Amino acid sequence: MLNRIWNFCCSLKLAIYLASATTLLLMGGSLLVPANWRIFGGMDQLALGDWFSQVAVHAPQKTWWLYLAALTMLLFGINTLCCFLDWLGNIRSRWRKSGEYLLHLGVVLVLIAYAWGSAAGWRNNGLRCQIGGLTPLPDWPGHYLRVDSFKPLLSGNGPPRDMISQVSLLQGDEVVLRGTVQINQPLRHKGLVVTPVSFGQQPVGFKVLIQGSQPTELIPGRQIILTDGSRLDVLRFLPDARRQRNGEIFYRSDQLGNPAFELSYQSTNGQSWRGWYFVRERLPADLAAQGVKLRPLSPVLQNYSALTVNYDPGASLAAVGSGLMTIGVLLALFSFYRKRKTLDRPDIA
Amino acid sequence: MNNLHLLQLAAVAYSLAVTGYLLQLVLKKPWLKKLAFGCIAGGFLLQTACLAWRWQLAGFLPVTNLFSTLFFFSWALAACYLYFEIRYRIAASGLFVMFLNLLLLASALRRDASLPMLIPSLDTPFFSLHIVFSFLGYAFFAMAFSLGALYLLQRYLPNQQLPTLATLRKLNEEAIFLGFALFTLCLVVGGIWAYWAWGYYFSWNIKGIWSFLVWLFYAGMCHAKFIRRWQGTGYALLSIAGFGVVLFTYLGIGLLLESNHPLE
Ligand code: HEM
Numbered sequence: 001m002l003n004r005i006w007n008f009c010c011s012l013k014l015a016i017y018l019a020s021a022t023t024l025l026l027m028g029g030s031l032l033v034p035a036n037w038r039i040f041g042g043m044d045q046l047a048l049g050d051w052f053s054q055v056a057v058h059a060p061q062k063t064w065w066l067y068l069a070a071l072t073m074l075l076f077g078i079n080t081l082c083c084f085l086d087w088l089g090n091i092r093s094r095w096r097k098s099g100e101y102l103l104h105l106g107v108v109l110v111l112i113a114y115a116w117g118s119a120a121g122w123r124n125n126g127l128r129c130q131i132g133g134l135t136p137l138p139d140w141p142g143h144y145l146r147v148d149s150f151k152p153l154l155s156g157n158g159p160p161r162d163m164i165s166q167v168s169l170l171q172g173d174e175v176v177l178r179g180t181v182q183i184n185q186p187l188r189h190k191g192l193v194v195t196p197v198s199f200g201q202q203p204v205g206f207k208v209l210i211q212g213s214q215p216t217e218l219i220p221g222r223q224i225i226l227t228d229g230s231r232l233d234v235l236r237f238l239p240d241a242r243r244q245r246n247g248e249i250f251y252r253s254d255q256l257g258n259p260a261f262e263l264s265y266q267s268t269n270g271q272s273w274r275g276w277y278f279v280r281e282r283l284p285a286d287l288a289a290q291g292v293k294l295r296p297l298s299p300v301l302q303n304y305s306a307l308t309v310n311y312d313p314g315a316s317l318a319a320v321g322s323g324l325m326t327i328g329v330l331l332a333l334f335s336f337y338r339k340r341k342t343l344d345r346p347d348i349a
Numbered sequence: 350m351n352n353l354h355l356l357q358l359a360a361v362a363y364s365l366a367v368t369g370y371l372l373q374l375v376l377k378k379p380w381l382k383k384l385a386f387g388c389i390a391g392g393f394l395l396q397t398a399c400l401a402w403r404w405q406l407a408g409f410l411p412v413t414n415l416f417s418t419l420f421f422f423s424w425a426l427a428a429c430y431l432y433f434e435i436r437y438r439i440a441a442s443g444l445f446v447m448f449l450n451l452l453l454l455a456s457a458l459r460r461d462a463s464l465p466m467l468i469p470s471l472d473t474p475f476f477s478l479h480i481v482f483s484f485l486g487y488a489f490f491a492m493a494f495s496l497g498a499l500y501l502l503q504r505y506l507p508n509q510q511l512p513t514l515a516t517l518r519k520l521n522e523e524a525i526f527l528g529f530a531l532f533t534l535c536l537v538v539g540g541i542w543a544y545w546a547w548g549y550y551f552s553w554n555i556k557g558i559w560s561f562l563v564w565l566f567y568a569g570m571c572h573a574k575f576i577r578r579w580q581g582t583g584y585a586l587l588s589i590a591g592f593g594v595v596l597f598t599y600l601g602i603g604l605l606l607e608s609n610h611p612l613e
Contacts, residue, residue: 012572019569023562027594030558043553103533114551123549161469183469184545193548310548318550322537329533336526340519346575 009082012348018076022069029065036062045125047312048118077111080104096344099331102324109321113314121312126197128254128304130204134170137309144170145194148178150305152199163196165305181307191313201301203239203256206279209295217300218261226292229268236262239299241278249276256299265290352406353462355399356420360454362392363427363447370441374510382440389434389447393427400424407464410477412484414465419457421480422599425488426450429524433492437520442512445495446488475542482535483560489528490567490588490595496521497588504582518581521588522574529567536564559598566591 008014033040039059043051056063087094087101094101122139129135134144146168153162162183169177169189179187187194205219211227218224224232240257242250249260258280265273265287273286279296282288312318339345369385372378400420403411411417427450430443470476500517502508511517539560540550551557570587573579579587 012575016569016572016576019565023565023569026558026562030555030562033553033555033558040553044547044549158466159469184473184542186545186548193544195546195548308548312549315544315550318540322540325533326537329530333527333530336523340523348576349578 009079010086015079018072018079022072022076025065025069032062045123047121047123077108081108084108096335099328099335103328103332106321106325106328110318113318113321116314117312123310125308126306127309128202128306131303142172145309146170147305150199150303163199165196167194191315192311195308197306197308199305202254202304203299204302205237205300207297207300209297211293215297219300231266233264234261235264352399352402355395359392359395362388362395363451367447367451370444374441386434389427389430393431396424396427409467409472411464412480413467413471416457416460416462419453422484422487423450423453425484426491429488429492442499443495445498446492449491470546473542475538479535479539479542482531482538486528486532486535487595487599489524489531490592493521493524493528493588494592496524497585500585521584525567525570529571532564532567556602559602563594563598566594
């Protein structure tokens with residue numbers, strides 16, 4: 001009985017059926033991809049596991065084929081592994097087939113690596129990192145990316161020839177990795193990979209005239225002492241904010257639209273105020289009543305480097321798998337003619 | 350003289366070769382076969398010289414637009430044909446491959462042949478190798494198509510001029526295996542390049558999915574030949590169907606659907 005199950009698991013016909021089923025599913029299903037860009041367009045931006053749980057579950061009628069293809073691929077992977085193990089058990093008499101079986105093992109490792117990366121990995125596509133600032137990694141609490149310097153190499157009016165960022169990875173206050181990120185030269189560290197995407201400028205605050213005197217930059221973190229000794233703290237800046245009916249403030253985009261500051265004010269006589277100031281609107285009445293005068297002049301722009309930060313714990317395993325596939329396929333190539341001459345091949349009824 | 354003149358001369362040589370093989374089928378003169386082979390070898394040398402010239406002008410292997418990929422596919426087909434001709438003297442059995450070659454060249458010669466700027470992310474030997482392996486693989490799959498079609502012809506309309514069924518089957522299996530090996534290298538190199546450029550090694554764009562399908566299909570074919578019932582006619586039919594998948598992956602996706610693969 002056990003023998004029969006094992007033979008079934010190692011069956012070549014089963015492999016062909018599973019490969020055909022996967023092929024047909026992916027063929028048919030992939031034709032839905034271009035017409036459903038909203039669903040499938042973000043597949044490369046998320047780890048596959050996240051895409052399944054965040055996107056695919058909401059559109060089962062358009063994505064069912066991927067669930068089935070994942071299942072047939074899983075069975076196919078098990079089938080290939082069994083074939084490899086079966087060969088390994090008989091290696092003394094079948095060592096001449098090492099090429100084929102290294103290829104089989106390589107495929108199995110790549111499949112495991114992909115499944116691992118899909119389940120335990122994460123992706124952050126095009127994170128805008130201000131030069132010199134700390135950018136928290138959303139999927140890795142306590143870790144930050146800091147672009148220490150950035151240099152684009154421009155080429156006339158074409159795309160930039162390169163985007164060179166000096167990057168540090170921090171765990172809390174401690175730098176755990178430092179390196180350069182360039183086109184085709186990512187920074188890699190234990191499954192983490194950082195690649196360049198683009199660069200540009202983004203608004204981080206506003207230059208204003210305070211009390212009609214010197215221009216001052218309102219940037220989050222700044223503390224401004226006014227002429228009468230009172231204190232203005234800049235808590236937050238949103239380049240494009242929206243106020244809900246209930247007064248709640250929402251972030252809308254990174255582009256300059258309806259800029260707003262969250263400010264806190266402390267007068268010398270102990271009175272305090274905290275609230276939002278929309279640059280396009282008048283100063284909040286409470287602040288104006290304290291004699292504060294702000295006149296916005298121009299936005300403060302800061303350079304950023306947009307980086308993709310992906311974590312794939314299976315990447316090294318995939319590299320080993322593809323290395324084995326390469327060696328395997330080359331060995332199989334060189335032994336192909338000898339095997340053909342000696343008719344050394346399976347013959348299945 | 351510019352590099353395109355070399356390509357035009359190569360196209361003339363290939364046309365002469367195809368005419369020579371067709372005449373040989375009717376007139377049965379051995380010298381026609383030799384002449385046709387000479388024309389293909391000469392055409393291939395001219396095309397290789399043109400490729401080297403354009404490579405030197407561009408500073409990178411120029412395979413980044415439709416003109417260049419049609420050109421390169423045609424070059425790979427000629428190389429594949431020469432491999433089979435020199436090794437097995439297949440002569441007119443590879444006619445389909447040379448017809449396809451002429452078709453690709455005719456289509457390429459009507460297009461803008463100027464050398465495009467290289468997108469920086471394509472400026473890596475991994476990308477060049479990815480393309481080289483992919484088109485060499487496609488060329489062997491085209492040869493398998495040709496041999497599969499001839500197998501069916503020989504089976505149902507036997508012809509003394511064609512190789513035996515056993516030879517056609519043997520060569521077809523070889524073309525599939527070599528194509529699969531090259532395509533495996535294409536995917537491995539492409540995966541490494543994608544990981545370095547974008548941080549992931551498999552992209553779910555439609556071209557990525559179909560390239561995987563091409564690979565899976567031919568992996569299946571590498572095994573189907575071990576099953577007695579699928580040898581011969583079944584295998585020939587699969588070779589024909591497989592090339593349909595290849596053509597859709599190379600041309601169909603670009604023409605019919607939208608993809609975000611860097612070359613679409
Ligand atoms: C994607 C997965 C697979 C790939 C890429 C693959 C690839 C290959 C290749 C290239 C060959 C050599 C063919 C030749 O020599 O002409 C081969 C042989 C073989 N494969 Fe696979 N294979 C895969 C999965 C499987 C599975 C699942 C099984 C078993 C159920 C299997 C069983 C065999 C056997 C028995 C041979 C013949 C070895 C021999 O000559 O003794 N393969 N495979």
